[in-house]
Amino acid sequence: MNQYPMTAKGAELLREELQHLKSVKRPQIIKSIAEAREHGDLKENAEYHAAREQQSFCEGRIQDIEGKLSNIQIIDVTKMANNGKVIFGATVTIVNLSNDEEITYKIVGEDEADIKNNLISYGSPIARGLIGKSLDDIVNIQTPKGSIEFEISAVEYI
Template structure:
């Protein structure tokens, strides 16, 4: 089975969601099904159908989260010793060679990627271009508008 890389923070978020699904969402939907059942005829009961559909979604999400956590390879960026190389979990400061602007990204797993928080997926084009690079290297990224060049300014493991 393939291991899925996750940062410590990403694994905690998945565990918290799993806990919420099992302790809050699942009991709520069971109560909603019981309530809808008490209304009588199930063949024309929209509340019952909606609650059963919601239950299916919740059970599917619980299974998905348990599967992801079971196959997770949890990586703590603080414990990495990659000698300044861009690797999974690293926080990278980049300078756009064309625009002259700087951005900071952390390379994370697909489930924890959030561009608004500066977290990019390991499978994104920019992360794939950065892997293995050192500070001072130029990364060429195939973007929808053409090739963009970024200089790696700094690599940190935080």
């Protein structure tokens, strides 16, 4: 059985999505199917087929979320003593030593990853290069542009 590491916030967001799918989306789809059925011949009823496809997607997502929630391992770094080590859930600021560019990432579970919000999956190359390292360490991280040297300038458990 696979454990899915997740932050407390990520688990809460998944629970909210599940609640929305079950209490809002599922009833809407059922209503759409019922309305489409009233239009008669189902073989050539595009609305009916679209609603059934939506239903299939929705039920699949519900099963996916329920499966993950039953196997999550919530890691709440805010309850841990910060020893400067980069761990799952940590917020890490790194400085690119070639151009002094600074960027901050939070290392999260796969379902929480959102690069636009600087949330990176623990399985990503950057996170793998940082996990286990400590404040002020210099790390080489393989990127699409080649190997880049970074210094870890801040490690926060927030």
